[in-house]
Amino acid sequence: xxxxxxxxxxxxxxxxHGKSTLVxxxxxxxxxxxxxxxxxxxxxxxxxxxxxxxxxxVMDNLKEERERGVTIDVAYKKFNGNKNDFTxxxxxxxxxxxxxxITGTSQADAAVLVVSVMEGIMPQxxxxxxxxxxxxLKSIVVAINKMDEAKYDEAKFxxxxxxxxxxxxxVGFKDEQVTFIPLxxxxxxxxxxxxxxxxxxxxPTLIEKLDTLVPPAKPTNKPLRLPIxxxxxxxxxxxxxxxxxxxxxxxxxxxxxxxxxxxxxEVKSVEAHHEQLPQAGPGDNIGFNIRGLGKGDVxxxxxxxxxQNPPTVAKEFEAQIVVLQHPTALPVGYTPVFHMHTAQxxxxxxxxxxxxxxxxxxxxxxxxxFLKTGDAARVKITPLQxxxxxxxxxxxxxxxxxxxxxxxxxxxxxxLSVTPRDK
Numbered sequence: 001x002x003x004x005x006x007x008x009x010x011x012x013x014x015x016x017h018g019k020s021t022l023v024x025x026x027x028x029x030x031x032x033x034x035x036x037x038x039x040x041x042x043x044x045x046x047x048x049x050x051x052x053x054x055x056x057x058v059m060d061n062l063k064e065e066r067e068r069g070v071t072i073d074v075a076y077k078k079f080n081g082n083k084n085d086f087t088x089x090x091x092x093x094x095x096x097x098x099x100x101x102i103t104g105t106s107q108a109d110a111a112v113l114v115v116s117v118m119e120g121i122m123p124q125x126x127x128x129x130x131x132x133x134x135x136x137l138k139s140i141v142v143a144i145n146k147m148d149e150a151k152y153d154e155a156k157f158x159x160x161x162x163x164x165x166x167x168x169x170x171v172g173f174k175d176e177q178v179t180f181i182p183l184x185x186x187x188x189x190x191x192x193x194x195x196x197x198x199x200x201x202x203x204p205t206l207i208e209k210l211d212t213l214v215p216p217a218k219p220t221n222k223p224l225r226l227p228i229x230x231x232x233x234x235x236x237x238x239x240x241x242x243x244x245x246x247x248x249x250x251x252x253x254x255x256x257x258x259x260x261x262x263x264x265x266e267v268k269s270v271e272a273h274h275e276q277l278p279q280a281g282p283g284d285n286i287g288f289n290i291r292g293l294g295k296g297d298v299x300x301x302x303x304x305x306x307x308q309n310p311p312t313v314a315k316e317f318e319a320q321i322v323v324l325q326h327p328t329a330l331p332v333g334y335t336p337v338f339h340m341h342t343a344q345x346x347x348x349x350x351x352x353x354x355x356x357x358x359x360x361x362x363x364x365x366x367x368x369x370f371l372k373t374g375d376a377a378r379v380k381i382t383p384l385q386x387x388x389x390x391x392x393x394x395x396x397x398x399x400x401x402x403x404x405x406x407x408x409x410x411x412x413x414x415x416l417s418v419t420p421r422d423k
Contacts, residue, residue, distance in 0.1 A: 004080070005215045010089045012132065013114035014122040018145040022114055022185035022206075023088055029192035030207060032079035081211040110139040110213050112206070113164075117150045117182070120160045121167055130322055130376070133171045134414055136396050139213050140168065141179050143206060147198065148184040154200045157182045172361060179209050218282040223309035224248030225395055227341035227388075228258070228302045232287070233295070241298050242287045243342065246397035248306075251279040256290065258302045259311040260386035260421075265292035301343030303388040303398065311388040311398070315421045316350065321403070321413030322376045329370040335384070336410065340401040343387050351380035378416070391415050 011019050027033045077088050089108055111132050115125055132140060142164055150156040161180045168178050181190055182201050189195030192207045204212070225247045232240045241258075250256075254267045268289040270277045280286045290298075298304075303311040323330060335348045355364045356376040364375075371377050392399030392414040403411040 004083065004085045006085045006087070007109045007210070007213060007215045008087050008089050009110055009112060009210070010108035011112045011114060012128040014116070014119070014124040017114045017116040017119065017122070017125075018185045019114045022112070022143055022145060022183075022191065025185045025188055025191050026206065027079055027088075029188055030079040030081070081207055083211040084213065084215070086210065108137060109215050110141065110210070111137050112141045112143055112210075114143045114145050115160060115164055116146045117144050117156050117160050118146050121163055125164070126167060127322075127324065129167055130171045131412060133173060134320065134322060134412060136392065136400075136414070138216065139177055140173060141181065141206065141209050142168075143185075144180060144182050145185055147182045147189060148187045152182075152189075152195075152197045154198070157201075170361075179203070181206055181209060219247040220249055220281050222247035222395070224250055224305045225311055225390070225398055226250060226304040227343070227398070228298060228300055228304065229342050230300055231298050237289055238291070239293045239295075239298065240287045240289050241304065242285075243304070244285045245280050245282055246341075247282055247395055249279055249281050250286070250288065255307055256304045257307045257310045258298045258304050259388045260313040261297060261302060263293060263297040264307065265290040301341075301345070301387070303341070312390055312418050313386050313421045314383055314389050315419045316380055316382045317389060317418045318353070318378065318380055318416045319401070319413045320356075320376065320378055320416060321411045323371050323373050323411045324409060326373050326405070326410045329372045330411070331370040336403050336405040338381075338383075338401050338403055340387065340389055341398050345383060345385055345387055347381050347383045349379055350382045353378040353380065379413075386421060389415055389418060391417055
């Protein structure tokens with residue numbers, strides 16, 4: 001039997017709108033959570049006085065176990081549709097979610113935006129909608145949740161649908177990228193099982209809709225880009241860089257150049273999970289043994305490519321950013337730490353070209369002196385040291401970044417264009 005297409009899903013939305021409950025319900029109704037596991041969790045939830053929140057408790061439990069470093073059955077996070085297989089990328093903490101989503105540790109193919117029919121759009125709804133656009137998500141399924149609390153009222157659903165639709169259009173989503181589903185995660189209406197309480201709704205259930213999504217094609221035909229995560233010096237073997245192939249193909253015998261250091265070497269072997277591979281492609285986490293490298297030639301944050309199309313080293317770049325949270329303001333000259341693929345380094349805002357309305361993308365002000373929480377903007381950035389990056393349109397995985405300051409993610413963005421350093 002042919003392997004089913006695989007999609008990474010992220011569940012986003014305001015904190016109290018039932019995200020965890022929806023994830024738990026989806027896993028349970030799709031058969032990814034056994035009756036036994038469910039009963040065990042239910043009992044624990046009741047003992048802790050959280051009986052009614054058993055599905056949310058499922059997710060919190062996983063999160064706690066993950067944080068304690070307990071390995072758990074990955075079936076929790078994976079579930080199967082009829083056409084697609086899915087992995088849920090959990091987005092528990094808002095700040096972590098932003099950083100992970102942007103640095104590409106979790107490449108989501110589609111998002112489920114959870115909005116309570118009782119409360120409608122909240123600040124986080126807006127922020128997550130804008131981020132989904134900045135991060136290049138192509139499909140959004142809007143789960144209008146808590147329909148049971150609204151007595152399955154079509155008018156209430158239509159009202160919230162209209163407002164969320166305007167918000168998503170405002171940040172740049174087109175109609176065909178967005179689907180609205182009225183559901184109740186709590187009761188299980190229209191999640192996996194069709195509801196008999198909303199005869200007025202003729203569309204798909206959540207899982208039926210997710211099954212129609214088409215995963216993006218793997219960028220195998222693009223030039224090789226392989227950001228380095230670590231380098232091991234293995235006795236009797238030599239230097240073994242480790243990383244994930246983002247675009248292109250890597251084979252034994254290939255000549256590689258590592259940027260920004262311009263060091264070159266030849267690939268002796270490629271391996272994953274202690275097995276030799278004839279080649280590696282996008283999404284593969286690999287180690288590769290390389291001939292011709294010395295100590296310190298390659299480090300985390302470097303990017304490997306083929307010499308005929310080496311990774312770009314930026315002198316400066318233009319980017320579109322959104323300021324998520326900052327206690328004061330970001331002035332011209334602000335120099336925080338940027339997280340970009342596997343690189344982390346200080347970079348300076350050399351020019352704030354224009355501030356934008358995050359809901360519409362329209363220009364608010366030319367050359368503002370500073371930016372504050374909630375602002376979107378086009379900016380010029382100068383890295384303090386050489387770093388590889390690429391325009392988002394050409395290499396999405398090397399064209400996104402998160403900006404960290406004071407222990408939190410203060411802004412996120414994507415690169416519009418790069419001015420390369422002189423060769």
